[in-house]
Amino acid sequence: MGNKELETGFQRILDGNKGWIDFVAKDTTGRFEQLAKGQNPEILWIGCADSRVPANEITGRKPGEVFVHRNIANMCVHSDMSMLSVLDYAVNVLKVKHIVVAGHYGCGGVAASLSRKQFGIIDNWLCHIKDVYRLHAKEIDAIADEEEKVNRLIELNVKEQVFNLSTTSIVQNAWKNGQDLAVHGMVINIGTGELISLENSMYGNESLGNVFAFQ
Incomplete structure (x- = not known):
């Protein structure tokens, strides 16, 4: 070119x-x-950087209604200052009521994490997804079909990121202070446009282990 x-x-x-x-x-x-x-959005959307999954279009929302953070494979890493800064602003300044962690079937980042190939600097980021695989290796390895294997890890990855997000000091303190805030895990079917709930929404720290829940 x-x-x-x-x-x-x-x-x-x-x-x-x-x-x-x-x-x-x-x-x-x-x-x-x-x-x-x-702006006065009610939703913080943490999604994949993939060009096929725009937050506003998928949720049918207008400009100004969704605050967005996107990265490879919709990760919520506790040391990621970019994500944490967006989260802090969304929760403590904008006072969003819903945080959506949205993965999508056919995610290339998740598929790459299941391979033993090297892709460059992104390998360091993919290690976070490999950690999710490590937690669920027995279930993932039992799936013979490669596409189904990737898609199941995509679902499990979203659930783990919802948990990670819920254990941040930002979300924990919001709940501790009585702020109305929910965290939802969802997966997008790009072919149909459907946004599928993984039914693991969190509304407080009651479902977290004692070591995670702030007093």
Whole structure:
């Protein structure tokens, strides 16, 4: 790809923005003027960076209604300052009521974690998913079909990330202070667009082990 092709691609970005500007200009609801003054979302979406799983479109929400953090394989790592900063702002400033950890079937990051190949610097990130596999190795190894194996690890990974998120000091203190906050684990079927609940929502620290739950 030469410079001319790159310039053409960049121009398509600018042209796409012109269409958005036209849409905003023709809007008569006043919501964009309101959005220019601030945001008040009820949802924090922690999803995969995959280009096929945009939060607003999947949840049928308008701009300003979903606060978003995305990374490879929707991980909630306790030492990830980027995720923690987003979480802290969402919970303590925006006062979101729902946090959704959303994985998706066919996730390349999860599939890569099940291989023994090296992919580069991302291998260090994939170790967090390999840790989830380690916790559930017996169940995963018992699945013969490779696609089903990956998809089951995707589900288990989401559940583990919900637990990880719930044990952060940010979420723990929100619950301790009586803040209305729920954490939900979900998986997206890209082919159908369905957002599937894994039925592991957490509304407080009652279901956490004593060593995790703040007093």
